[in-house]
Amino acid sequence: MQLENLIKNAYQESADGIRKGDLIKEVVGIREYILNSKKIIVPNWNKAKLDVINQVLKEFGLRKAKHLEFHTSSCDLTRMPAINKAIMALDIAPCDLVIARGRLGVPGSGSMLVIIDNKGRLLSAAISPPHIIHGKTIKDAVYYEMTLALERLGFTRK
Amino acid sequence: MQLENLIKNAYQESADGIRKGDLIKEVVGIREYILNSKKIIVPNWNKAKLDVINQVLKEFGLRKAKHLEFHTSSCDLTRMPAINKAIMALDIAPCDLVIARGRLGVPGSGSMLVIIDNKGRLLSAAISPPHIIHGKTIKDAVYYEMTLALERLGFTRK
């Protein structure tokens, strides 16, 4: 079922006051959208995070993402940098899926990896503590976040 | 240092292209804001999540939150229900801090707990997989998210 229909049904349940929580068919719908995504882009100023993200996508049997090289530091002057980085990428490039990683909220709030679809809808995410708290390398943090963002939807390693 | 100054300095670093990541003084600034918050509110239609949130706040030596009873199902018809629930609470009640829990993104995307300040800035968050994937009780999921949202900023149990 298309995401539009799944979302419409869920919104109807909420409007009727009978919504009980996420349905398995909704989670399956998100997984199918991600599985069927042909053009996946990762916006970033350099390629550092792209290789790690592609490694995880491969381990989960998903298509490889392409690098969208662009100025992303402007997003750090917004309230939710990671989300806004993903939206910015969506607005300047044709694509089915955007995976973006950046700050969660205010400076000091740590990081977030988000997956959005071709309309800008948030499909999944994962967050990490500020680097100075967790002490992981960026590579390890992105690997962890990308894995978590897929596993929490029920994706498994091949 | 006030959040306004910390944010301004961080934005200046980003505009100058020299930002390296979260600074310890920024994380400390967020912690101090949370520690000094006198009026903490939790918007929800019923009190189910409030008791768990208050239990965790107590364990971490923070002030008790108050229940803001209001229609929150309308937020489920937005792109980011948890964030919008927090903003809605901020807009209808005087407060220093809002802690809200709701859906992360599209139906099927799991849940998110967010902590925002008195201007609506996102200070911390934690996310869980969809209930049908993780199988935890709501109580356990909220306990886990509230704990994580504090620990990732360096807060520790007393």
Add this chain to the structure above:
Amino acid sequence: MQLENLIKNAYQESADGIRKGDLIKEVVGIREYILNSKKIIVPNWNKAKLDVINQVLKEFGLRKAKHLEFHTSSCDLTRMPAINKAIMALDIAPCDLVIARGRLGVPGSGSMLVIIDNKGRLLSAAISPPHIIHGKTIKDAVYYEMTLALERLGFTRK
């Protein structure tokens, strides 16, 4: 030229600090997107506004919009109801263009009509004072806003 390319070029100019303002080719790009839109939807609980909007679209030589009947009152509990109504419609229905009308901001702030594309990007808008200030009928206010939203992009009546 596709909107993605026009936006990317404009963002590049802003990142380089040389942006001077809207370019004629950008305005033309928006007009072309609107002219080529096949599926135009107007979300609303009843059909009151649809007929007026369609009358204006016809006068300007544009395709007729279709009614998306859905609960839109939930959007009134958000910070920017008109925009959120448009985004909600986009998220639950396949379409090329959404035209939505609702409150501008906080209660008492008057109304806004917005036109967004299939990615949720804001193409045009028009605002009216609160009804109790201007005293126009809803029909007249919508007619005025829809006309203004098109004329400000350089569209003219046929």
Add this chain to the structure above:
Amino acid sequence: MQLENLIKNAYQESADGIRKGDLIKEVVGIREYILNSKKIIVPNWNKAKLDVINQVLKEFGLRKAKHLEFHTSSCDLTRMPAINKAIMALDIAPCDLVIARGRLGVPGSGSMLVIIDNKGRLLSAAISPPHIIHGKTIKDAVYYEMTLALERLGFTRK
């Protein structure tokens, strides 16, 4: 009455499905908030727009705004530059009111002047066509927008 209470009552009406439109007491509440605002700021890279805005504020018997000099071009890489410029200013400076002017939506969509309060709520706004369509000087456009943003709330020249 505080904005929080006015908004809460309005949201309750919407949740109950009985909302009829803006109430006079809501418009009055917004006017009072603006009249009582002591610290008004205008974010901009240079002072060009500040003088015009202050001229209009004076004509309407309101307090003078102060210049918040900051990098605002990053906001032009977001979906709604004018709103995001106002929010950015709010996040980096203590204030009661922010008046910001910038692009409405996508490049080519013209400009918007917004007035937000100390929580980031949108109180009023005015929009202009793209400069290349209307041909006004920036000074005239800002004068027009600032006047309109106040008059639509029922403010009058002294």
